[in-house]
Amino acid sequence: MPVTIRHRALLSPRSLKDALRLRHEEPDAMPLAGCTDIYVALNFGTLPARGFLNLWTLDALRGIDVLDGVVRIGALTTYTALIQSPIVARHLPMLVAASREVGGPQIQHRGTIGGNVANASPAGDTLPVLAVAQAVVELHSVRGLRLVPFTDFYTGYRTSAAAPDELIVALHVPTPQGRQWFRKVGTRAAQAISKIVIAGVGGRQPRIAFGSVAPTVVRLPQTERVLASGGTILEAQQQMQSEISPIDDVRSTAAYRRQVAANLLDEFWRATGPGSARAARGR
Amino acid sequence: MRFTLNGKRTRVDVHPLARLLDVLREELHLTGTKEGCGEGECGACTVLIDGHPVNACLVPAAHAEGAEVTTIEGLRAHPLQHAFVEHGGAQCGICTPGMILAAVALGPKPSRKAMQAGLAGNLCRCTGYSAIYRSIEKARPARKRKRR
Numbered sequence: 001m002p003v004t005i006r007h008r009a010l011l012s013p014r015s016l017k018d019a020l021r022l023r024h025e026e027p028d029a030m031p032l033a034g035c036t037d038i039y040v041a042l043n044f045g046t047l048p049a050r051g052f053l054n055l056w057t058l059d060a061l062r063g064i065d066v067l068d069g070v071v072r073i074g075a076l077t078t079y080t081a082l083i084q085s086p087i088v089a090r091h092l093p094m095l096v097a098a099s100r101e102v103g104g105p106q107i108q109h110r111g112t113i114g115g116n117v118a119n120a121s122p123a124g125d126t127l128p129v130l131a132v133a134q135a136v137v138e139l140h141s142v143r144g145l146r147l148v149p150f151t152d153f154y155t156g157y158r159t160s161a162a163a164p165d166e167l168i169v170a171l172h173v174p175t176p177q178g179r180q181w182f183r184k185v186g187t188r189a190a191q192a193i194s195k196i197v198i199a200g201v202g203g204r205q206p207r208i209a210f211g212s213v214a215p216t217v218v219r220l221p222q223t224e225r226v227l228a229s230g231g232t233i234l235e236a237q238q239q240m241q242s243e244i245s246p247i248d249d250v251r252s253t254a255a256y257r258r259q260v261a262a263n264l265l266d267e268f269w270r271a272t273g274p275g276s277a278r279a280a281r282g283r
Numbered sequence: 284m285r286f287t288l289n290g291k292r293t294r295v296d297v298h299p300l301a302r303l304l305d306v307l308r309e310e311l312h313l314t315g316t317k318e319g320c321g322e323g324e325c326g327a328c329t330v331l332i333d334g335h336p337v338n339a340c341l342v343p344a345a346h347a348e349g350a351e352v353t354t355i356e357g358l359r360a361h362p363l364q365h366a367f368v369e370h371g372g373a374q375c376g377i378c379t380p381g382m383i384l385a386a387v388a389l390g391p392k393p394s395r396k397a398m399q400a401g402l403a404g405n406l407c408r409c410t411g412y413s414a415i416y417r418s419i420e421k422a423r424p425a426r427k428r429k430r431r
């Protein structure tokens with residue numbers, strides 16, 4: 001067998017309650033969702049985990065519903081389910097756009113939004129969407145339920161506010177007021193991890209978040225303020241440079257990312273700001 | 284694990300973390316499913332789970348439990364298979380089983396755009412893709428005839 005699984009164990013809980021108890025007793029057992037991140041690492045031989053906790057069968061972590069404009073998305077919701085959901089299409093078109101750009105169909109059928117969030121890569125495509133929508137992460141443990149604002153969830157590069165025995169059960173995503181905008185720049189349309197990714201909500205109080213330009217996904221509050229107070233795009237672009245800290249890595253360079261981030265900000269504001277064609281038509 | 288493989292109820296004794304790819308190839312000796320990259324990039328290992336294309340290199344056996352799995356061996360004289368042979372959709376053939384299964388999942392008469400999106404997770408180093416798209420287009424009439 002090419003992959004070393006012989007000495008690894010799989011815990012298979014039958015309910016969320018069961019899973020939380022196992023998570024508490026064996027916090028080192030890594031939760032398994034769609035496995036599109038985990039099995040890459042496992043096949044590569046770079047995964048230290050000895051044990052795993054199977055979430056895939058837990059239907060309590062599936063489902064999409066909406067209450068008072070807040071969309072609740074179960075952690076195990078796949079990209080395909082997000083793309084096909086009428087609720088998501090209506091309230092969060094930018095999340096549909098982001099999901100369509102993740103991997104190819106095979107990845108979209110298995111990869112989950114909870115896995116994208118928990119994996120905590122700064123390049124995760126749904127993360128800027130969750131950041132601009134001011135989402136809230138629903139965490140469960142044997143101690144109960146905890147709600148953490150998404151923008152407080154990451155504490156540094158690939159670290160989060162989740163306790164070792166917590167599971168992500170759902171994401172609560174309020175429908176933003178204003179036009180939603182998403183753009184990903186990668187090597188090719190499919191299968192490519194972002195070189196840089198942006199989600200934005202337009203209007204008088206714009207909200208902007210970037211991925212792949214800092215150790216975590218970032219909101220740009222100062223840049224947003226410049227635009228909200230009627231500053232020029234040039235002023236906003238200059239402000240933005242102090243709010244991002246891209247690096248050179250395998251996918252791109254810091255200089256490229258700074259330039260493309262500035263261009264994307266311009267494109268976003270042309271499409272959604274007060275000077276946009278839509279605004280001019282009085283919408 | 285128990286699952287339905289190509290329409291037949293199947294039971295096989297494997298580690299729950301074994302890759303579905305290895306279960307198919309090593310345990311069940313169905314070697315039509317290929318391994319290219321082993322990391323979700325190439326789609327050579329594509330199989331259908333409950334009708335949806337997935338990468339068998341990224342699916343643990345435990346996640347196929349109770350599911351319906353279709354491999355290339357499960358398609359018998361499918362019009363797409365003939366079309367790939369006739370219209371140059373296959374050259375070296377390593378990507379072909381995965382390509383055909385991903386194409387099957389698109390249903391009859393996919394548009395060019397649907398093909399491009401639907402096969403975006405399948406890499407081919409030989410054909411340049413046009414011959415693959417052509418093969419899928421040419422498979423249409425035969426598929427229609429079969430459904431009658």
Ligand SMILES: Cc1cc2nc3c(=O)[nH]c(=O)nc-3n(C[C@H](O)[C@H](O)[C@H](O)COP(=O)(O)OP(=O)(O)OC[C@H]3O[C@@H](n4cnc5c(N)ncnc54)[C@H](O)[C@@H]3O)c2cc1C
Binds near residue numbers: 033107124126169
């Ligand atoms: C070929 C390929 C292309 C890809 N393209 C993209 C892309 O374009 N954009 C992108 O953002 N990503 C991409 N990815 C990465 C991956 O598909 C996503 O990050 C996906 O959302 C991960 O979800 P999963 O369910 O497969 O997670 P898994 O692999 O099952 O888990 C990932 C991590 O999250 C943890 N975890 C999962 N669920 C929970 C939970 N509910 N609670 C707590 N912890 C949990 C796991 O323990 C693990 O640490 C790609 C991957 C591949 C192989």
Ligand code: FES
Binds near residue numbers: 323340
């Ligand atoms: S071998 Fe599975 S995607 Fe390449």
Ligand code: FES
Binds near residue numbers: 374376406409
């Ligand atoms: S025919 Fe050789 S890779 Fe596609």
